[in-house]
Amino acid sequence: MEPEALLSVRELRIAFDGIEAVRGLSFDIRPREVLAVVGESGAGKSLMARALLGMLPRGAATSGTISPDLSAHRGHRISLVPQDALSALSPVHRVGDQLAAAVRSVARVSRKEAKARAVAALDRVGIPDAARRARAYPHEYSGGMRQRAVIAMATVNEPGIVVADEPTTALDEEHRDQVLELLAEQREAVGAALVLVTHDMDAVGGHADRVLVMYAGRLTELGPADQVLARPRAPYTAGLLASLPRNAAPGRRLPALPGAPPAPGTPAPGCAFAPRCPLAAGPCHTAEPEPREAAGRLVACHRWEELPHPAHDLFLQEPQPA
Amino acid sequence: MSDALLDVRDLVVRYGPATAVDGVSFSLAAGETLALNGPSGCGKSSTALAVLQLRRPSAGEVHFEGRELTSLTERELRPLRPRMQPVFQDPYGSLSPRHRIRDAVAEPLKVQGRWHPADGPARVCGLLDRVGLDPAYGDRLPHELSGGQCQRAGIARALAAGPRLLVLDEPVSSLDPSVRAGVLNLLADLQDDLGLGYLFICHDRTVVRHFADRVIEMRDGRVTSG
DSSP: OOOOOSEEEEEEEEEETTEEEEEEEEEEEOTTOEEEEEOOTTSSHHHHHHHHHTOOOTTEEEEEEEESOOGGGBTTTEEEEOSOHHHHSOTTSOHHHHHHHHHHTTSOOOHHHHHHHHHHHHHHTTOTTHHHHTTSOGGGSOHHHHHHHHHHHHHTTOOSEEEEESTTTTSOHHHHHHHHHHHHHHHHHHTOEEEEEESOGGGTTTTOSEEEEEETTEEEEEEEHHHHHHSOOSHHHHHHHHTSGGGSOSSSOOOOOOSOOOOTTOOOSSOTTGGGOTTOOGGGGTSOOOOEEETTEEEOOTTGGGOOSSOGGGGOOOOOOO | OOSOSEEEEEEEEEETTEEEEEEEEEEEOTTOEEEEEOOTTSSHHHHHHHHTTSSOOSEEEEEETTEEOTTSOHHHHTTTGGGEEEEOSOTTTTSOTTSOHHHHHHHHHHHTTOOOTTTHHHHHHHHHHHTTOOGGGGGSOGGGSOHHHHHHHHHHHHHHTOOSEEEEESTTTTSOHHHHHHHHHHHHHHHHHHOOEEEEEOSOHHHHHHHOSEEEEEETTEEEEO
């Protein structure tokens, strides 16, 4: 039986000036899960995340449904961990006051109680001597502490869903793992689901329950993270994974996806990935594949059954002639 | 080692009272990739800038093709600079937003007085083709290219100078993994064909392990292993 959904996205479309960047996306967010959303730049991941939060840029035309609509409860039932922790905090307010303001924006509690909750949240994310550090300004925090404070801010009101938009992109490996672990730990502590938007496939393994792979504004593959990583069924997912150095066979050349994702507004008649896909044939050039149940997950590919495993060799390209 | 392309001895870089690089030594042969790996702030990029003499080191020696660079004047360095070229992390930031790609790639030829109207444009096309960019992209501005295409243009510009050493400072860190693989393959091919030495600065261990012949680990301005 499918676990009950905390939030359901159905046929979501997001367009700017008639150009669709998200093109009919349907998926659920389950209670307490970590759902990683991966894909290359321009796949529509961040727009989808912004739509969940009701934070789409002006001029975005949307259709489809997101239910329940939590955009009026932003900061309360759904919250955001932004990419850039430095610009997410006000430089002229004390960190504790900023958290307390977040508490009082959604709960009718005394200033004292709000402050206590702010300190507790800072303590929970591992800020040493939280009561004292709550009185400091962001510039008095190190980069890592700011990142922690932003995560405390996103979890202080115990939301049902935390959306983290590329939270680790600017970080080195060591800090990336720390932030991912902290996010996972905080998600657990407040019982929230975590939507982890990232272009870093390395960040998915070990941190996500399920993974949603997006390409050109659509779902390509959605399933349990361990299964998708161990045996991708969509050629696009296989190509992304094959291109990771950690998965590469010894030797100097890495498998790579040829070409680039299509620019929005220039959809070919068939599968959007077909021009880059080593398996593309026949129907791939004429009909856009719909997500179907396959191998315990959803896969949008006409030829998923033809995908070999491992698929590395499919994406190995010959050196260019000098 | 006298036959090394690059030999760095006891390099020190200070910014005011702060010591960013604290006695780093290594050498690099032609055709070899040496990686500098370590967390943010460990001194990797300061080492790169000091090797390139873009930031003069506070102490230590940098031998490049047998010449000791730190004792040379700017004027004496000028003829050597084309032989050691940087490629930076931010592909958009390292190209002028108002110069077309072909002009950016032509610039090193013009600066060195190697530009001839008769064959210059063809050489630029050849360089773009060499890095896997359709020469038609030469007419574009950087913002009209993807990050990976821009980084390829940056590599083409570095090649235009005729280098023996590329100092690659996080050249693939801002790229999607799929695009990253293509750029790493390009760099591997160029090294095989041209025998370039690479000083490869990267914080991602999986990339380093795959790409580098040797790795130096840095922390707090010092070499911890390698």
